Amino acid sequence: MRIDWDIPIVMDDGLVLRADLFRPGVEGRHPVLLSYGPYAKGLAFQDGYPSAWQRMISEHPEVGSASSGKYQNWEVVxxxxxxxxxxxxxxxxxxxxxxxxxxxxxxxxxxTQDLYQSIEWAGVQAWSSGKVGLNGISYYAINQWHAASLQPLHLAAMCVWEGAADWYRDMTHHGGILCTFWANWYDMQVKTVQYGLGERGPRSRLTDLAVCGD
Structure with missing residues (x-):
């Protein structure tokens, strides 16, 4: 497997997004599984969510089969x-x-525009077959609906797992009852990996780079 860390993807306003690419070691054009979200690609599942990791591999040992687990991230393939x-x-x-x-x-x-442009960027790379699939859970599923509404040319498939579509019914008021998830989510899962933390944030166990920017 070939890995390219921190690939730059330039948006139409000049901002550069960073991505990690995992692909077959042999040259060729491959279908792409893309995820775009705020949980930090450099943060290992085991480091960011240790209790969830232990429970997952304990209750679902098949997750660990045919994999070292070292490239696992939260809610992506x-x-x-x-x-x-x-x-x-x-x-x-x-x-x-x-x-x-x-x-x-x-x-x-x-x-949404960033994700749309990322899909179109991935669809025209030399290593891409031109077909891009979106895959992921929760946040990585919700934004699939948004990007798909823009009808990107290279979007070929979506796997929407636990992807809410109705902000009131699916996110804030389940069955009409207030859900407190969002009050805790940002502080626990986003602010902890926000760009700019640099040396104050975690480091990648694979690259030793600061997970949240230099």
Missing amino acids: DPEKWVPQGYACLRIDSRGAGRSPGRIEHFAPRE
Whole structure:
């Protein structure tokens, strides 16, 4: 498996997003599995969510089969499972998170445009077959709906897992009852990996780079 760390993807306003690319070691054009979100591509699942990791591999040991687990991230595909099947896996830190600079605006038109442009960028790379699939859970699923509404030419498939579509019913008031998830989510899962933390934030166990920008 070939890995390219911190690939630059330039947006139409000049901002540079950063992505990690996992692809087969042999030259060729491969279908792309793309994810774009705020949880920091450089943060290992085991480091960011240790209790969830232990529970997952304990209750679902098949997750650890045919994989070292060292490339696992929160709520995205494991490249050690997909790259051997001929796919390229592209993980992008969303604007303002991880190693991508800028201002975080969750689910805003700017973020949707960033994902749209990332899909179109991935579709024309030399290592790409031109077909891009979106895959991921929760945040990585919700933004699939938004990007798809712009009808990117190279979007060929979507796997929307736990992707809310109705802000009131699915996110803030389940069955009409107030959900407190959002009150805790930002502080626990986003601010901890916001771009600019640099040396105050975690380091990647794979590259030793600061997970949240230099």
